[in-house]
Amino acid sequence: xxxxxxxxxxxxxxxxxxxxxxxxxxxxxxxxxxxxxxxxxxxxxxxxxxxxxxxxxxxxxxxxxxxxxxxxxxxxxxxxxxxxxxxxxxxxxxxxxxxxxxxxxxxxxxxxxxxxxxxxxxxxxxxxxxxxxxxxxxxxxxxxxxxxxxxxxxxxxxxxxxxxxxxxxxxxxxxxxxxxxxxxxxxxxxxxxxxxxxxxxxxxxxxxxxxxxxxxxxxxxxxxxxxxxxxxxxxxxxxxxxxxxxxxxxxxxxxxxxxxxxxxxxxxxxxxxxxxxxxxxxxxxxxxxxxxxxxxxxxxxxxxxxxxxxxxxxxxxxxxxxxxxxxxxxxxxxxxxxxxxxxxxxxxxxxxxxxxxxxxxxxxxxxxxxxxxxxxxxxxxxxxxxxxxxxxxxxxxxxxxxxxxxxxxxxxxxxxxxxxxxxxxxxxxxxxxxxxxxxxxxxxxxxxxxxxxxxxxxxxxxxxxxxxxxxxxxxxxxxxxxxxxxxxxxxxxxxxxx
Amino acid sequence: xxxxxxxxxxxxxxxxxxxxxxxxxxxxxxxxxxxxxxxxxxxxxxxxxxxxxxxxxxxxxxxxxxxxxxxxxxxxxxxxxxxxxxxxxxxxxxxxxxxxxxxxxxxxxxxxxxxxxxxxxxxxxxxxxxxxxxxxxxxxxxxxxxxxxxxxxxxxxxxxxxxxxxxxxxxxxxxxxxxxxxxxxxxxxxxxxxxxxxxxxxxxxxxxxxxxxxxxxxxxxxxxxxxxxxxxxxxxxxxxxxxxxxxxxxxxxxxxxxxxxxxxxxxxxxxxxxxxxxxxxxxxxxxxxxxxxxxxxxxxxxxxxxxxxxxxxxxxxxxxxxxxxxxxxxxxxxxxxxxxxxxxxxxxxxxxxxxxxxxxxxxxxxxxxxxxxxxxxxxxxxxxxxxxxxxxxxxxxxxxxxxxxxxxxxxxxxxxxxxxxxxxxxxxxxxxxxxxxxxxxxxxxxxxxxxxxxxxxxxxxxxxxxxxxxxxxxxxxxxxxxxxxxxxxxxxxxxxxx
Numbered sequence: 003x004x005x006x007x008x009x010x011x012x013x014x015x016x017x018x019x020x021x022x023x024x025x026x027x028x029x030x031x032x033x034x035x036x037x038x039x040x041x042x043x044x045x046x047x048x049x050x051x052x053x054x055x056x057x058x059x060x061x062x063x064x065x066x067x068x069x070x071x072x073x074x075x076x077x078x079x080x081x082x083x084x085x086x087x088x089x090x091x092x093x094x095x096x097x098x099x100x101x102x103x104x105x106x107x108x109x110x111x112x113x114x115x116x117x118x119x120x121x122x123x124x125x126x127x128x129x130x131x132x133x134x135x136x137x138x139x140x141x142x143x144x145x146x147x148x149x150x151x152x153x154x155x156x157x158x159x160x161x162x163x164x165x166x167x168x169x170x171x172x173x174x175x176x177x178x179x180x181x182x183x184x185x186x187x188x189x190x191x192x193x194x195x196x197x198x199x200x201x202x203x204x205x206x207x208x209x210x211x212x213x214x215x216x217x218x219x220x221x222x223x224x225x226x227x228x229x230x231x232x233x234x235x236x237x238x239x240x241x242x243x244x245x246x247x248x249x250x251x252x253x254x255x256x257x258x259x260x261x262x263x264x265x266x267x268x269x270x271x272x273x274x275x276x277x278x279x280x281x282x283x284x285x286x287x288x289x290x291x292x293x294x295x296x297x298x299x300x301x302x303x304x305x306x307x308x309x310x311x312x313x314x315x316x317x318x319x320x321x322x323x324x325x326x327x328x329x330x331x332x333x334x335x336x337x338x339x340x341x342x343x344x345x346x347x348x349x350x351x352x353x354x355x356x357x358x359x360x361x362x363x364x365x366x367x368x369x370x371x372x373x374x375x376x377x378x379x380x381x382x383x384x385x386x387x388x389x390x391x392x393x394x395x396x397x398x399x400x401x402x403x404x405x406x407x408x409x410x411x412x413x414x415x416x417x418x419x420x421x422x423x424x425x426x427x428x429x430x431x432x433x434x435x436x437x438x439x440x441x442x443x444x445x446x447x448x449x450x451x452x453x454x455x456x457x458x459x460x461x462x463x464x465x466x467x468x469x470x471x472x473x474x475x476x477x478x479x480x481x482x483x484x485x486x487x488x489x490x491x492x493x494x495x496x497x498x499x500x
Numbered sequence: 501x502x503x504x505x506x507x508x509x510x511x512x513x514x515x516x517x518x519x520x521x522x523x524x525x526x527x528x529x530x531x532x533x534x535x536x537x538x539x540x541x542x543x544x545x546x547x548x549x550x551x552x553x554x555x556x557x558x559x560x561x562x563x564x565x566x567x568x569x570x571x572x573x574x575x576x577x578x579x580x581x582x583x584x585x586x587x588x589x590x591x592x593x594x595x596x597x598x599x600x601x602x603x604x605x606x607x608x609x610x611x612x613x614x615x616x617x618x619x620x621x622x623x624x625x626x627x628x629x630x631x632x633x634x635x636x637x638x639x640x641x642x643x644x645x646x647x648x649x650x651x652x653x654x655x656x657x658x659x660x661x662x663x664x665x666x667x668x669x670x671x672x673x674x675x676x677x678x679x680x681x682x683x684x685x686x687x688x689x690x691x692x693x694x695x696x697x698x699x700x701x702x703x704x705x706x707x708x709x710x711x712x713x714x715x716x717x718x719x720x721x722x723x724x725x726x727x728x729x730x731x732x733x734x735x736x737x738x739x740x741x742x743x744x745x746x747x748x749x750x751x752x753x754x755x756x757x758x759x760x761x762x763x764x765x766x767x768x769x770x771x772x773x774x775x776x777x778x779x780x781x782x783x784x785x786x787x788x789x790x791x792x793x794x795x796x797x798x799x800x801x802x803x804x805x806x807x808x809x810x811x812x813x814x815x816x817x818x819x820x821x822x823x824x825x826x827x828x829x830x831x832x833x834x835x836x837x838x839x840x841x842x843x844x845x846x847x848x849x850x851x852x853x854x855x856x857x858x859x860x861x862x863x864x865x866x867x868x869x870x871x872x873x874x875x876x877x878x879x880x881x882x883x884x885x886x887x888x889x890x891x892x893x894x895x896x897x898x899x900x901x902x903x904x905x906x907x908x909x910x911x912x913x914x915x916x917x918x919x920x921x922x923x924x925x926x927x928x929x930x931x932x933x934x935x936x937x938x939x940x941x942x943x944x945x946x947x948x949x950x951x952x953x954x955x956x957x958x959x960x961x962x963x964x965x966x967x968x969x970x971x972x973x974x975x976x977x978x979x980x981x982x983x984x985x986x987x988x989x990x991x992x993x994x995x996x997x998x
Binding site: 118119120121122123164165167171172173175176178179188190192193194195196197198199200201202203204205206207208209211212214215216220231232234251255258259260261262263264318319320324328380381382383384385411414415416452453454455456457458459460461465469473474475476477478479480481483484486487488499500 | 616617618619620621662663665669670671673674676677686688690691692693694695696697698699700701702703704705706707709710712713714718729730732749753756757758759760761762816817818822826878879880881882883909912913914950951952953954955956957958959963967971972973974975976977978979981982984985986997998
């Protein structure tokens with residue numbers, strides 16, 4: 003029994019013994035210290051901001067064991083940090099350094115429990131990878147539309163606990179909109195059997211929606227029943243070069259009108275992040291060349307690039323030719339109206355993938371370029387152009403020379419609005435000296451246009467203090483009262499969100 | 501000041517004076533007694549089951565006055581029954597007979613506050629009629645898709661408090677799915693300013709979804725921001741005569757696959773309710789004749805009618821010809837596969853309306869026919885045929901000769917499953933002697949197939965005891981803890997839901 007570097011008091015030894023008795027010796031791991039390489043990934047968040055040290059990493063086999071672990075922790079005064087793939091971006095899944103928390107890994111709850119091809123539902127345990135859920139749906143000839151960059155390593159439970167977003171929210175909504183029922187464990191270590199596959203059920207408070215997005219602070223999600231959709235018959239993307247955000251917005255409106263639910267994605271990429279992408283991944287130039295955009299300048303010259311590039315994604319129950327006809331008409335309308343200066347449709351699966359690869363290259367190029375002050379904001383789409391102007395102006399006034407790296411899911415108002423320091427200033431200096439100032443400028447403007455300081459990433463540790471400062475006081479009061487009522491002992495993920 | 505028939509003690513007089521000072525003399529009405537004709541509609545529920553007697557009917561002018569009324573009631577020990585159009589079917593809006601409750605009417609909060617045609621959102625006060633909200637959207641060339649029979653008299657606040665369903669849930673979801681933000685008053689009489697028009701916002705617990713469907717027991721919804729959709733370019737309905745529910749289910753699956761989001765409604769009507777419709781509204785025979793269905797037998801002979809008639813509704817961004825082509829292909833597929841024996845497409849607006857009028861005639865025919873034991877149930881669609889067989893068998897075994905009147909929103913698993921007594925037995929005797937027995941048989945079978953005892957009508961007073969008996973104990977525990985945390989004084993709609 004290796005407890006050499008955990009607090010050695012008798013209570014802790016008893017707690018560990020009880021945990022081992024609950025899930026088996028093999029599924030209680032005690033890291034030897036904060037730097038234990040074997041378990042570093044479970045103690046430090048994905049972005050490397052938060053380093054903790056769990057007393058133990060506990061991996062129950064099933065829902066009953068999860069409930070039993072909760073009872074053990076309640077009895078022994080340990081708190082619980084639930085973890086799935088641990089790919090969150092706000093430190094919600096990292097333990098603190100007290101040594102009085104366990105990481106509860108849901109990764110062994112990994113079964114697809116049922117696929118109902120008539121009711122169009124799928125029931126899976128929380129530890130299934132998102133990609134596994136997608137695959138199980140596809141195997142049944144159906145679609146589970148939640149899709150995000152980390153889908154190969156994030157888990158369903160984490161997706162629901164954080165209400166994950168991604169690239170198809172415009173049509174299908176966030177994770178919460180794709181979930182019909184939950185199974186979860188409460189702070190008393192009891193199981194809520196709520197795996198409903200119903201699309202209509204008005205029998206009391208909607209606890210499903212309360213748990214979804216609560217970041218593991220109210221209950222532990224152990225399984226979920228999800229909505230499936232018919233697989234589309236055709237799918238096609240278009241890239242359009244827009245002279246302004248107002249033009250992109252007019253295009254969005256027309257696209258919704260022409261395509262309705264066939265419009266599944268509407269992403270924007272600013273000229274500056276595109277130039278970074280060309281600099282760090284020159285291979286991406288081919289996609290732009292197909293649009294007739296000159297990318298000959300080595301290193302990517304932002305001035306020569308379109309102000310905004312729109313990636314429009316569409317999926318349809320109609321055959322490919324019918325979808326293409328609608329997209330061609332839309333592109334022609336956009337060119338006629340001056341909303342776009344160039345437009346190209348994907349003409350093959352390879353081109354479709356290449357267009358998305360360009361969009362997905364941006365965060366990677368950003369990472370290669372420099373550390374930045376990052377914001378994941380939500381803005382009513384109608385206010386996006388004005389917000390961008392105001393934010394750029396306020397930032398330049400405060401910090402001349404800063405560069406805005408803006409891209410994201412414009413169709414649902416979610417922008418990744420990142421700020422790079424002026425040319426020549428080391429990135430670490432910029433962050434050290436100006437991060438708080440930049441955040442204040444950006445978040446003040448976000449609030450002024452009734453936006454959100456966390457559109458899809460959640461609150462976790464990163465934005466906890468911002469939320470406490472900025473959220474509506476009545477909302478905060480309600481949240482605190484609910485937390486106190488459902489988890490009076492502070493067992494579930496303390497120090498996160500609230 | 502007319503308080504002659506209210507409890508005359510000093511505390512009540514002081515409470516009334518404070519309410520009058522808050523909203524003005526003209527907006528505090530004291531009914532003279534339980535039968536006061538002027539206010540009967542606000543004291544007795546729409547179905548006439550629950551009769552109460554409010555100390556006063558109070559109609560604040562705006563959100564701040566709502567909050568002030570809450571503070572007055574809290575101070576004076578009065579509880580609050582919120583009311584919109586008072587069209588609910590489970591007694592959720594009726595006061596009790598204690599004389600210590602006020603009805604708080606939201607009907608003066610009736611302004612459309614904003615329509616954002618770019619963000620596709622509409623913000624309206626809670627007292628707006630649903631039809632007024634629909635009209636404001638239509639005026640802007642857009643669609644607000646919530647639609648139900650009472651739309652001319654129910655209010656937005658009531659729709660949200662009860663999470664109303666209706667006929668387009670299959671595509672657009674329930675009321676909760678159409679709401680992005682709320683303004684609401686808490687039990688301390690403070691206002692939550694949550695009128696967000698964001699499609700992505702992960703900043704804490706989703707209080708919007710907690711309040712929606714809570715039937716006025718946690719907070720008072722005063723305004724909401726709603727999702728709008730592009731108006732469809734074409735809309736068409738089809739009637740199909742199906743030999744069985746299995747056949748109807750196969751048709752539903754094909755319809756979802758062929759039409760995807762263009763499928764907006766999928767209603768079923770059993771032969772027996774159709775025969776009642778023909779008996780009480782012979783004019784409806786024309787719609788069936790267009791299908792080639794013989795309705796010559798006067799009075800409607802159920803044996804001569806199709807076992808199940810499906811009304812399929814579709815709306816599309818495509819021109820009418822393109823939608824018609826898809827529907828024709830679907831009908832041909834259904835005939836070939838034997839899922840339907842007859843099929844007819846609406847060929848004009850008048851025919852479209854006539855098909856829906858047939859469907860809407862059923863509840864009216866039912867009302868003309870007799871009192872029945874009514875159930876508003878949700879079942880996973882895949883289990884509907886089996887449930888119907890089992891329920892019919894169990895009912896016949898227990899009560900030979902009873903007749904099942906089944907129709908509803910099969911596309912989302914919501915059936916109105918009503919039971920009429922055997923021929924010759926007076927309806928009132930049947931209800932008096934067998935209502936509880938019938939409900940137990942039906943609800944036991946609903947639970948056995950993981951269904952809901954209230955798919956869209958809610959709990960109110962009618963199903964409160966059923967819910968307490970049948971709901972998952974962990975769910976009930978969470979609900980009670982939340983109610984206690986947010987409304988410790990029991991100010992909001994006591995005796996409803998929980």
